[in-house]
Amino acid sequence: MKLVIINYGAGNIKSIQFAFKRLGVDAILSNNPDEIVAADKIIFPGVGEASTAMNMLKESGLDILIPTLKQPVLGICLGMQLLCKSTEEGYTKGLGVFNTDVKRFSNDVKVPQMGWNVIKDLKSDLFEGIKEGAYMYLVHSYYAEHCEQTIAKTDYGINYASALQHNNFYGVQFHPEKSSLAGEKILENFLKL
Template identity: 60%
Template sequence: MVAIVDYNAGNTRSLQFALDRLGVNSSLTSNIEEIQSAEKIIFPGQGAALNAMQNLKKKGLDKIIPNLKQPVLGICLGMQLLCRSTEEGNIDCLDIISTDVKKISNKVKVPHMGWNNISNLKSQLFNNVIDNEFMYLVHSFYVPIIPETIAESNYNGFFSVAIQKNNFYGVQFHPEKSSKPGIKILENFLTI
C-alpha cells in the first residue's frame, strides 16, 4: 500500500488517479500508524510552505516523516520541505537534507512554469528515462545543486530537479502531470 500524506497541501487527485492507472493501491491519509506501516510514502505539496509546515506540525507529522525507513517521495513543495529551510516565508523545514531552498531570481519569469528538460540523471528513479526528457514544473523556489542532487534542470542556471538521501527522494517536477515519462518515474519509485 502507498500512503499519500494528507496535510491539506493542494490537489492530490491527479496523483491518486495516476496511481490508480498503475494499478497501485493508495490511501490519502494523515493517520500516523497508516503512514508508518505503508510500503511506500508519497509526500505531495502545492501552495505555500508556511501553511504546509503548520499543517504538518498540527498533525504531528513533522516528527514522524524524518524517521520513516521506507522509500519516501516528496513532490514539488513536498521535496522542498525535506530540506533544512526555505526562503519562502523564511521558515525551518524538516531538515532531512541539509540545504536551504532559495527564491528564483526576478531576472526571469516567476513561477518557472511549463515543461523543462532534466539531465545528469543519477538514480534508479530514472531507469528507462532518457537524458533531457521533459517534465512539467511549476515553482517559485528552488533547491540548489548539492551532493544529494540526482537530476538537474536549467532555469536562470542549474538547480536540483531531483534529490535523494538514503530512503528520501524528492522531485521538483510533477511526475503525475508529465505524461508517460513522468508516470515511468512514479512506477520506478514504486519498485524501489
C-alpha cells in the same frame, strides 16, 4: 503494495492518486501516523505556500514523524522543498532530510517557472529507463540549491537541483503525475524501489 499519500491539506492529491490508479495501484490518503508507518511506500505531496504547509504538518505531528520513516518516501514539488533544511518562502525551517536550502528564483526570469523543462545528469534508480533531457512539468517559484544529494539538474536562469535523494528519501521538484509517459515511468520506478 500499500501506498500512502500523506494527506495534510496541501496540494493536488487527487491527481497523484489518479496517476497511481492508471498504474493499477490504489493509493490510500491518510494523515494517520500508524497508517503512514505501516505503508510500503509513501508519497509526500505539497502545493501552495511553504510556511502554511509546514504549520499544517506540525498540527498533526507529521513534522516529527516524516524524517524518521524507513521506507521509500517520495516528496513531490513543495513536498521535496519541505524536506530540505530551509526555504526562503515564508522564511520556513524545513525537515532537514536533504542537506540543502530552497531559494527564490531571481526576477531575471519569469516567476513562477511554469511548463515543461528538461532534467539532466540523472543519478538514481528512480530514473531507470528515463532519457537524459526528458521533459517534466514544473510549476514553482522557489528552487533547491545543489548539494551532494542532487540526482537531477534543471536550468532556469540558474542550474538547480530538480531531484534529490538521501537514503530512502527521494524528492522531485517536477510533477511526475502531470508529466505524461516519462512522469508515469518515474512513478512506476518508485513503486519498484
